[in-house]
Amino acid sequence: MKRVFTLCFFISLLIAVQAKEFNSVKEMPSNKDIFIMFSIPSCPWCERQLKVLKKIKENRDNFEYMKVQDDNIIYEELIENYAFPIEVYPTSFIVKKEEGELHIRYEFQGYQKRSNILKILDSDDDF
Template sequence: MKKIFILCFFISLFTIAQAKEFNSVKDMPSDKDIFIMFSIPSCPWCERQLKVLKKIKQNRDNFEYMKVQDDNIIYEELIENYPFPVEVYPTSFIVKKEDGILNIRYEFQGYQKKSSILKILDSDDEF
């Protein structure tokens, strides 16, 4: 019984900390900071960044993150409707959805440490 409980606990942690996959901006929550990371499959820094984001998500209820690649459903909508200049991977943005529109709070080029991301999340400054 104890083994089953431990297994269920770790499975729940794993599913809680997974990157969200939104199909449209309409699906994104309005009450959370959303970290959008543009990525490619062969990027080791992108995978490293995901580990940092999982750690942040475990301690913050008002935070979501998503990995976006050019094969994601939402990719075209984001690139066509928002100024997301992506020249290096990972390129990431902290956004907040207000009145159905994404407002970019901050842009990151390349891998970011947990402390750098938390500093921006805890700041009231806008991009």
């Protein structure tokens, strides 16, 4: 019984730190830093970046991250309505949602170490 409980606990932790799936900007929270990572399925650096983001999420309640590919529902909305220039993968943005609109705080081109992301999250400066 104890093993079953322990297994369920670890599964719930894994689910809790998974990338969120938002179908529109309206669904995104207003009170958090949101890390949007544009990726493609064949990108090994994108997968490495997700591991870094999971580690950050484990220690921050005010942080969400999402992986966006061209087959995601939200992809078209983001590309059409916001200045998200995508030239390399992963390309990522830290955004805040205010009054229903996304505001880009910072842009990253390529894979980023945890320390680089935390430095921006802990800064009061915007892009």
